[in-house]
Amino acid sequence: MYPCGSYVWGMRGRVGPRDTRVLEKGDIVKDRPRTSWLISIIAGATLALGVQTLGPSGAVAANGSTLDLALCAPDRNTFTLAIDNPYFPLLSGQWVLTGKEQGESLGLRITVLDSTETLYRGKNRVTTRVVEETEWLDANANGAIDPDEDLIESSLNYFAQTQSGTVCYFGEAVDIYENGVVVSHEGSWRADTRGNAPGIFMPAAPEVGMTFQQEIAPGIAEDTATILAIGTVTVPAGTFENAIKVRDFNPLDGSKGVKWYAPNVGLVVDGPLELMSH
Numbered sequence: 389m390y391p392c393g394s395y396v397w398g399m400r401g402r403v404g405p406r407d408t409r410v411l412e413k414g415d416i417v418k419d420r421p422r423t424s425w426l427i428s429i430i431a432g433a434t435l436a437l438g439v440q441t442l443g444p445s446g447a448v449a450a451n452g453s454t455l456d457l458a459l460c461a462p463d464r465n466t467f468t469l470a471i472d473n474p475y476f477p478l479l480s481g482q483w484v485l486t487g488k489e490q491g492e493s494l495g496l497r498i499t500v501l502d503s504t505e506t507l508y509r510g511k512n513r514v515t516t517r518v519v520e521e522t523e524w525l526d527a528n529a530n531g532a533i534d535p536d537e538d539l540i541e542s543s544l545n546y547f548a549q550t551q552s553g554t555v556c557y558f559g560e561a562v563d564i565y566e567n568g569v570v571v572s573h574e575g576s577w578r579a580d581t582r583g584n585a586p587g588i589f590m591p592a593a594p595e596v597g598m599t600f601q602q603e604i605a606p607g608i609a610e611d612t613a614t615i616l617a618i619g620t621v622t623v624p625a626g627t628f629e630n631a632i633k634v635r636d637f638n639p640l641d642g643s644k645g646v647k648w649y650a651p652n653v654g655l656v657v658d659g660p661l662e663l664m665s666h
């Protein structure tokens with residue numbers, strides 16, 4: 389998804405220019421070398437194995453902490469569909485974000501579906517909530533997908549929350565559209581595919597400086613997020629205090645994006661898109 393498979397989760401396709409545009413001076417990893425994602429993976433894997441030495445992760449953690457991927461490991465946690473993390477609640481509902489990019493009006497609609505998706509087998513089996521995310525050219529800028537408006541991308545995303553309150557991301561099924569036709573499934577991944585793992589989508593207790601890998605599908609989806617700040621943000625849907633500002637980084641193409649999540653609401657800013665209703 390999210391984060392920028394579209395705007396939300398994953399940074400595929402059209403995202404490059406928009407991410408460049410939302411880049412801010414002072415981004416703490418603005419000039420981070422492209423190899424650092426690999427260091428993050430190594431660090432995460434090392435920590436997951438219980439090794440105490442920081443090793444190569446020291447540089448990554450210089451501005452904060454890199455969360456241990458074990459926080460979402462299926463064999464170390466119990467999972468619930470009651471996803472009530474205040475910064476990314478997915479109990480029910482729909483969020484609509486709109487905005488403009490290069491003169492085009494875009495819309496992003498996120499919907500918690502009734503359906504679930506099961507991953508893994510045996511004792512590690514995890515049932516996840518399916519969250520649909522649709523990005524489209526909202527030509528009349530009304531926040532609705534009207535019959536004559538073109539879809540850009542639609543995805544089904546899999547989330548579950550652990551006993552500690554961490555929201556974990558288990559993958560997505562992606563449809564990318566051109567002229568009303570699905571032309572690609574690029575960016576699709578599942579945590580239970582060999583070589584992949586669940587990502588940490590939202591920490592149980594977010595703090596400025598935290599870095600966490602949201603997608604773990606080498607070569608396909610590798611978004612990493614860093615919490616840059618906490619503060620007040622105003623969007624069409626309202627003014628929200630104690631919101632967290634998150635910078636996403638996609639090491640596969642070097643793109644970056646900024647998102648804001650507000651407590652008891654969820655995603656309120658995604659690059660140029662702002663929450664219109666929820």
Ligand SMILES: [Ca+2]
Nearest residue numbers: 526530532534
């Ligand atoms: Ca519309």
